[in-house]
Amino acid sequence: MKKKKxxxxxxxxxxxxxxxxxxxxxxxxxxxxxxxxxxxxxKTETRGPDLVLMDIVLEGKMDGIEAAGVILSRFNxxxxxxxxxxxxxxxxxxxxTEPFGFIIKPFEAQDLFTAIEMALYxxxxxxxxxxxEERYNALFDRSLSYVYIHDFNGQxxxxxxxxxxxxxxxxKEMLALxxxxxxxxxxxxxxxxxxxxxxRSGYQKKPDEYKLRRKDGRYIWxxxxxxxxxxxxKPFAVQGIARDITAKKMxxxxxxxxxxxxxxxxxxxxxxxEEERTAVAREIHDExxxxxxxxxxxxxxxDKKMPAExxxxxxxxxxxxxxxxxxxxxxxxxxxxLRPGLLDDIGLLAAVEWQAEEFQKRTGIxxxxxxxxxxxxxxxxxxxxxFRIFQETLTNITRHARASQVKVSLAKxxxxxxxxxxDNGRGIIEEKIxxxxxxxxxxxxxxxxxxxxxxxxxxxxxxxxxxxxxIPLPERGDSR
Numbered sequence: 001m002k003k004k005k006x007x008x009x010x011x012x013x014x015x016x017x018x019x020x021x022x023x024x025x026x027x028x029x030x031x032x033x034x035x036x037x038x039x040x041x042x043k044t045e046t047r048g049p050d051l052v053l054m055d056i057v058l059e060g061k062m063d064g065i066e067a068a069g070v071i072l073s074r075f076n077x078x079x080x081x082x083x084x085x086x087x088x089x090x091x092x093x094x095x096x097t098e099p100f101g102f103i104i105k106p107f108e109a110q111d112l113f114t115a116i117e118m119a120l121y122x123x124x125x126x127x128x129x130x131x132x133e134e135r136y137n138a139l140f141d142r143s144l145s146y147v148y149i150h151d152f153n154g155q156x157x158x159x160x161x162x163x164x165x166x167x168x169x170x171x172k173e174m175l176a177l178x179x180x181x182x183x184x185x186x187x188x189x190x191x192x193x194x195x196x197x198x199x200r201s202g203y204q205k206k207p208d209e210y211k212l213r214r215k216d217g218r219y220i221w222x223x224x225x226x227x228x229x230x231x232x233x234k235p236f237a238v239q240g241i242a243r244d245i246t247a248k249k250m251x252x253x254x255x256x257x258x259x260x261x262x263x264x265x266x267x268x269x270x271x272x273x274e275e276e277r278t279a280v281a282r283e284i285h286d287e288x289x290x291x292x293x294x295x296x297x298x299x300x301x302x303d304k305k306m307p308a309e310x311x312x313x314x315x316x317x318x319x320x321x322x323x324x325x326x327x328x329x330x331x332x333x334x335x336x337x338l339r340p341g342l343l344d345d346i347g348l349l350a351a352v353e354w355q356a357e358e359f360q361k362r363t364g365i366x367x368x369x370x371x372x373x374x375x376x377x378x379x380x381x382x383x384x385x386x387f388r389i390f391q392e393t394l395t396n397i398t399r400h401a402r403a404s405q406v407k408v409s410l411a412k413x414x415x416x417x418x419x420x421x422x423d424n425g426r427g428i429i430e431e432k433i434x435x436x437x438x439x440x441x442x443x444x445x446x447x448x449x450x451x452x453x454x455x456x457x458x459x460x461x462x463x464x465x466x467x468x469x470x471i472p473l474p475e476r477g478d479s480r
Contacts (some may be wrong), residue, residue, distance in 0.1 A: 004120065005031040007049035009040040009067065010082065011059045015105075019053065019082070022109040028116070037062030037070075044071050051100075051119055053112075056083040056090060065090075069097045076233050078123040080115050082107075127233045134229045134239065146222065146242040149229065152199060154179040154191075157237055166244060168215035182212045194226065198238055203227040209245065221249040288331050296324045348383040349376055349410070352390055356408060359394045365406055367394075372411035382471060385447045386419060393421045393467050396440050401425030401465060412473070419469040428459035444469075 006028045010016035016033045023030055031049035034040040036059040044052060052071055056064040068079040080101035081094055094102065100119035103111060146163035150156045159174050167174070167182070180188055187210055198204050207225045214220060222242040229239045303317045349371060360367040378386065390408070397403055403425030411418045432438055441457065444467075448455040453471040 003029040004050040005029045007031045007052045008033045010055045011035040026113040036060040037067030040067050041070050044075050052079045053082050054079050065093050078119045080119050148240050149237050150179050151237050198226045221246045292328050351387050367406045370409040376412050389444050389447050392440050392444050397423050415473045417471045422466045424464040427461045428465045433457050
């Protein structure tokens with residue numbers, strides 16, 4: 001009969017050798033001697049004793065009680081305490097680790113033998129009970145969840161009725177399968193990673209989602225969690241519990257598609273609106289502007305042809321000419337606000353500079369613009385989007401920020417365009433950023449997302465708000 005291996009944890013060498021002699025006298029094998037808590041954990045892992053005799057007071061920061069807790073939880077090996085301390089506080093701490101025995105020094109060989117045999121027997125019974133309970137719970141067929149057991153290679157050992165019904169297999173067929181055979185190849189790395197985590201720590205910290213292939217070729221989505229189960233006190237297999245989340249995944253996909261459709265619709269509406277703005281701006285500038293210019297020219301001709309004695313009419317024509325000049329400026333302003341000609345004729349930088357100057361003139365708020373590079377050339381869609389984002393950001397500052405200064409930077413970094421607008425106003429609160437009533441911010445965010453960009457909006461109370469936008473630029477030759 002194979003001798004039981006005992007690990008001695010005792011920092012007094014003479015005492016440890018005495019215990020070793022008593023153990024060998026009573027028929028046990030000594031797996032080793034450790035003098036500190038850390039050493040005891042390491043030797044337990046490498047030498048695999050059947051039981052640990054643990055002194056409470058040890059060398060180093062970790063005492064015997066702490067070390068025993070680690071050994072019991074990590075290796076499921078019984079611990080019997082050996083100590084000269086029997087005060088209530090020590091006993092209370094020791095009991096919390098659920099030891100399998102407690103011997104007060106000094107002791108006789110027979111006392112040691114009895115304590116060890118009782119501890120080994122109790123440990124065996126506990127393991128048997130634990131295995132029975134785990135197997136019973138794992139195979140509890142009335143559970144609505146899918147319960148399964150597979151070995152460390154993913155080969156199925158057992159599964160409950162709910163899992164078999166959902167996947168369409170009979171029990172015998174299921175036991176011939178490997179967990180990996182139900183997965184797409186793209187999911188295998190995550191499954192392997194989770195299996196390694198379970199083997200290493202005993203359980204899975206976060207559930208996984210998998211798309212499983214049924215026997216009939218259809219798919220279901222499940223959320224799974226796994227943990228180790230033991231046999232004869234050793235890790236034996238992985239027990240998993242899965243819940244069907246197919247309906248949830250279908251709803252998520254429908255929601256994603258709906259969001260995508262809404263985003264595409266919003267992009268289309270913005271595009272149509274820009275086209276309308278451009279058309280209206282052109283009509284106002286060309287038709288109305290030209291008509292006003294013609295009227296001004298006619299008034300000038302009439303002024304020159306009018307006899308000198310009609311001085312009251314001279315004053316009237318001068319006033320009409322001044323009114324026409326003012327109306328022409330108004331027409332130009334409205335046309336520019338609808339669609340700045342600079343944006344189409346010269347480009348984004350010129351349009352941003354013009355908008356910053358107009359903002360400063362109109363509001364009296366200082367607006368400093370910094371451009372890191374003049375080599376910023378964008379397609380029409382991106383130019384329009386960035387300009388409108390900038391325009392809407394300034395509008396929000398005017399309406400809500402109570403700022404006296406705005407700093408704007410436009411930069412090209414690698415293949416990304418970055419626009420940063422920072423004011424010194426009262427600072428936006430977090431609730432307003434995600435408020436569905438904040439239509440201006442929603443419009444900005446939608447424009448950014450439509451170009452696969454990123455946006456950050458951060459406010460600090462009484463110190464202002466910073467809007468940071470990053471728009472990826474297409475590779476040369478890519479017209480998207």
